[in-house]
Each structure stands twice: as structure tokens, then as C-alpha cells.
Amino acid sequence: MNPLQRKKDRIDALAATAAGGGDIPDAGHVSESGGLSLIGSAWLRLRRNPVFLIGAAITVLFVLLAIFAPLIAPHNGTTKYLISQVTPDTPIPPSQKGFPLGGDDQGRDFLSRLILGSRQTLIVGVLATLAGLFGGLVLGTIAGSIGGWVDSVVMRIVDVMLSLPSLVLALAVATLFGRPSQWTLIIAISIVQVPIFARLLRGSMLTQRASDHVLAARALGVRPAAITFRHMLPNSLGPVLVQATLVLATAIIEAAALSFLGLGNPDDSSAEWGQMLGKAQDLFDISPHVAFWPAGCIVVVAFGFTLMGESLREALDPRNRR
Amino acid sequence: MTTAPTKTDTLLSVRDLVVEFGAKGQTPFRAVDGVSFDVRPGQTVGLVGESGCGKSVTSLAIMGLLPKRGNKVAGSALYDGTDLLTLDDREMRDRRGRDVAMIFQDPLSSLNPVVSIGVQVAEVLQRHRGMKKAAALAESRDLLDRVGIPDPTRRLKEYPHQLSGGMRQRALIAMALACKPRLLIADEPTTALDVTIQAQILNLLKELVIDSGTALIMITHDLGVVAGLCDEVNVLYGGRIVETASRHEIFATPRHPYTNGLLGSIPRLDGARSEQLAAIPGSVADNIPWTTGCAFAPRCSRAIEVCRTEPPVLEQDPAAMEEHALRCHNPWPIDEGTRGPA
16 A cells, blocks of 8 residues: 555544544433533533643643743844854853853844744744645535535545645745745645645545435425535534644644755744754754754644644544543 | 326325436346325325335435435326426425425434534524524424423524434424425334334324324334324335235235234234244345345245246235225235234
8 A cells, every 4th residue: 555545544534533423322411501512512521631631731831922922032032142152162152141041053042032933833833724724624625515526626636735745845835936935834834734634524524415414404405505514514623623733733843844954934033943943953963952942842832732632532532422 | 006197186196216226337226116106185104114125215215315326216206296306406405394394213313413403493494484593593492392392492502412312303393394394204203212202203293294284204114103193004015015005904904915924023012921923034135026026925925936927016906995905916815814924
């Protein structure tokens, strides 16, 4: 089996396990509070799940850090405070009073740049995921609700996209725009995510299309548009949204990887973790901490999103209902 | 196959309905093979048979709900003079829920799990009666009240998983009756419910549907349901009607060995405890095609030579006092026919 086929199978299998919003076994417990939706009952279970709470805590912390970065950072990220200490022998200014993590190779405060970097990292991750999600939703909805030859054509396009490695794609997009930038990074990462979302959504849409409640809605003469958007799409979104939280982690890692390879934003006035990591490769043997901190931040944040995504998937999985 | 002239007072007249499944190039499978029956306004007609006899496919074909590809439908289904089978998608969509409605076997999976009950009932009213959302919700409340759901105002905001099985089926009946269709098709509406709830739902159908003059096609394998509700009974086997008569007639003098088998396999409360439950031997898988003989012959205790060589035709039983059509070479004699094993 070739790797592409395996990739596709994995996505389809995930869609099949996580879809099936229609066949939730009757738990037999009728809650006393009125108007408790599926999302509501999933939330009740999540609240008691320590894995979710840890993931959510990391994520919330990271988001708050990104939002309030300029207030939290002790210095600004551009002023070269320690430039006098940068010499050929000591390219990285060491830790000192007021600069707990020292400076970077241009004498800027390393801690402040690390804190400010959370913002760029979050923007790249979220925008790339949202763009990928949007593209995937459009393609998956078209393929899953219309079906037939439209489905075949859309899915073949998606297969082509799935076969492109993100790295090559990022190179191509950067070339297309003349030079690499934050935007080429976002576009490249989101294009890579589109096929995953599209396949997932199509899979669960197809399950929904064959479901009893869609047949029942059709038996009442409900129009196709309402069938798609009221009866099929909301029931198919679960696995896609779970995937989105997982993709957020991947997008951040991927952005870091592309920046590391010099395919990110060449302008380093606004710090970004992947870019910081990329610059650290020359200095790694002299001052390992310049690689350790951004890498550690990326790992922790990706870990937080993954924990959250996994526990969300568990909570929405109909077979885990008690 | 009888192609009797359509009576003037029929609401739905199904004639020679044939449904075939199968991809191109393969030998198609005939799920429904020339079924004809009439439904008069306010009448309840039963389609009875075991799994795979074509009863659900018949109803889906009438509703135009079979998948677009992979099947072939022939024959006609005249509803008030219009052949439902020839309508295009849009016309049929306008009629579903307004003129003809359907309720299904499993009430939980027939409801959208992420939309509240109120919105689901209101959707039908908005769709077919052009009501605004607020008015439709108010009307939905009344509908839920009419089908006997307690505290309907609160239930409007609840989701399907918060309702009990019986209440879900009541909600589905409310949705089906929202636009006062003249024909309701109920596909095993009580199979997924427990026995006490079954009785309640059947009573509700009797009250709301039959007493209000809505015609009902009752699809079931449960002869108890038939005895309680149906005016006329069509027994299906292997995609063809094998016996058709009024309820009274069919329970009094079942002539076809298959009908007899069905009646004989009902457990009896007054029977001896040691008595073995009579069953029809074999399964649908033993069928032979109708073209070579009687499909039931391999399972039939009264099968004779001609049953395996010549397909029987559906014709009026000459010994019957009223309408009673039969597709059998060797039916049970009237006097000893009842309750015998197949």
C-alpha cells in the first residue's frame, strides 16, 4: 500500500469512527434540565476529564500570553539593548539582571522576543487552520451533499492536494509570490490541511446522507439545501472540529519547520518561534538555550492543543457515552 | 396480476409495482414484483410479511425515496389521479409531508440529534404551510399536545435523546400529521418500542389517523397490529401479494399456507405451556424465483408437484363469500384451514 493511500485510509477511518452522530445509543438517562444539546452533554463530560483540563489550561495560558504579550514582555522586541556585548567570541549575550534569558545575536532581549513570538505563532497557526478548515468545509460539503460525479471530481482534486508535501508546496507558494513571507507560510500550511478536512467531512456527510433521520426529513419534503445545512452538516461537524484542534498543533509545528528552513518571514523584527529556532541552528553548539526555549514553547503548546483535541474527540465519540 | 379498473373513490391506487435492484450487467433482483392494491380515503390497509418480502421497498417506492441509482421502478401509483411515480423530484418533494407522509421504525434515529424537537416539527409547517417561525413553533406546541406529549412547551426546546422512545414516536407522528396529509404510511411504527408503548402508539394512530379520515398504509410483520387496526390486509411473500382480503375474512378463513403459518406462529396465551411454538420452516433465502413456480413452495407443507413448475396467479377465491384473492395452487380448505402450521 502506498503512503498516499494509507494517508487517505487513515482519514476515512477517523471519519467513520467519529461520525455517526445519528446512531448514538439511547443512554436511557433523561436529564432534568431542559434543552441539553449533544454539545452540552459533551461539555459536562469534558469538565470532569483531567486530560482535557490540562490541555485547556495550556491553551488558555498560551492564548492569553499571545493577546497580552506587549504588556507582559519586560522589554520591546526590537531595541538592541545588549548589542555592545555581541562579539565574535560571545555571539549571544548571557543571562544578566533585567535580561533573565540574556539577549539574541543582535542584542535584543530574548525573553521578550519569546513572549512576543507567541503572538505570531498563534496567528500563523490559527489563520492557517481556519483557512484550511474553510476550504475543507466547502469542498467536503459539495462532495458529500451532491455526490455522484461532482463527488468524484472534487475528491480527485483533493487527492492531488493530498499528494503534495507541505514543504514543496510552501516552496512553490513562496516562489509564486516572489519571496517567502508570513502569508506564503499560512497559505502553504492551509492548502496542506484542506484535503484532510475535506475527506473527513465528506466521509461523515456520506454517513449522514444514508442515515434514518435524513430519510425521515426527505419523507417530509424538506428541501435539499435544508437537508444539507440543517440535517447533514451539523451532524457531520464533530470529527472535523476535533481534527481542527489537532491540526492547530500540526500547523504550529509546520510553521516552525518551514521558518526553520528559511521559508518563513525573512523579516525578523516581529519574533516567531519557528524563526527563532531556525536562527538558533548556527549558535546551537555555543548557546543551546536559544534553541531550547522556542522549541520547548512549541512542544508545550502543540501538546496542549493535542490533549484538548483528543479529549474532545473522546467526548464526542458516541461509543464512549455512558 | 390483477389489473382491476381503479375504483372512483380510491385515494391511492398502486398497479403492477415492480422494483428491481442491481447494477448494470448483473441480473437484477426483484424486490417488489407486480404489487397492486387500493387505499380508499380513511381506510387502513395492511402490508404484511416477513423481512425481505418487499413491504418497505413498496412504501419507499410510493414515496419516491428510493436511491436514484441502482434501481428500476415500474408500474404506477395513482394518488388522486396523479401518478406519483412519474412526478419529478421537485413536484414529489412538494407532496411529501403535505399530501403523503411517512413514519419509520426507529424513532430515535429518525430524528435529527442536534436539532430541538420544536424546530424539527416547525420545519415541516414552515416548509409546506409557509408559516413564520414563531407561528410554526406555537402550532408545533399544539401538535405535540395533540399527540399526547406532556408539558409540550418544555419539550419543544428538548433534544431527541432527552425524550423516551414512546415520546419520540409521538413527536414523529406529530411531524407527519402537521400538514394534515390524506395518506400516511407507517413502516413498522411500533417495532422498536416495548409492548406497553406499542399499544399506546397504536391507540394514538387509531385516534388521530383513522378517526380523522386519514388513510393509512400499515407496514408490519405483527399480525396483532393488523388485527387491531387494518380494514384490509395484503400478505406479501417474495415481492408478490399472496393473499388479500378484509381483516375479518383473513383471520376467519386464511387460505394461503403462508398466511396460515404466520397466524400459527403467534404465541397463544391460552395454549399449553409444553406446546412448541409453531414456526414456518426455512427462511426467505430458500425462495425459488416466481418465474419457475411458487416462491414459497420450498417451505410449504402443502406444496404439490405443480407448485414447483407453474407460478400461481392471484385470483378471487371462488369459495369465499366476499373479496378474497389468493395466489396458491393448493390452499387450505376453508373448514380446517385456521391455525394449522404451514
